[in-house]
Amino acid sequence: MDSIKLFKQVTDAITTVILYILLLALIVGMAKTLLEIRFIIFESLESGFNNMVTSVLTVFIVIDLFKAFVDYHEHDRIKLTDITDATILIVLREIAVGLYSQKFGYEFILSLAALLLVLGIMRVLAVRYSPAAKSQSPAPLKEEGQTSKTGLTTLLDPVQTT
Template sequence: MITQQRILEVFKITTRIIFNLALVALLVGLLVSVGRTLLELGLAFTQPTVRLGLKDLVTNILSLVVVLELVRAFVDYFEFDRIRAEILVEVAVVFVLREMMLGLFAGEIKGLDVLVWSSGILALIGARALAIAFPYGKEKKHAG
């Protein structure tokens, strides 16, 4: 007979396997992206204008930062056995900053839109501050 404890153990093992696979996929994607970005670095010099070459470079690097934050969220899951709200908010902040910077760089965001984007970023930073001030549950202490 299958007990609730056995089902819980299977769930935990399955969750760990899935998170491990997702982390491996993110790391492989990150390594490939870094490699491609380095290989495409020459495009910044061969484009007709500096702006065209830098636009691709900036887009790739900002995307790498978002993926790095996602990898950090997965690693954090293994450390605390849950995904902390502050880490998810940090990922959201990085993603919104990326989108805002790309919009500004492309000239798509102007005037009042900058204020709206900045307000959104401030709201996310406020949410992060609240997540840090009121943590959920007790967390393991970091070594060192």
């Protein structure tokens, strides 16, 4: 058996197991979020809201990780934007938890905000200079009075004449 085929089969099996684990975590996280509605109703609004925000952001993190693993499972590549999105959500969750619990100092919150800024810049640059964006050229803008070409004529005649 070829070592590349063996590697592909092992990574497919591992990602399949991880996808099922993430799916289970997503279901449990959603159930936990729905059960935490009782904290808002029966306890103080502040602690219930804190628990709800934390749970919802955690579910979003699991969804983003799920999306990254599905993309890897289908295309055998990891998109930088998916990982950056998950990391941004983790930082946002930590900022929200720290703000609601008031256990972080302003220095830590500012450092997380700086990290968030760097991650945001990295995300924008990853989208702007994506290899997929280079392979797809934007459609030329049509000038006023021109009809848009569709189908095979667009491929055969990329330059529109007036």
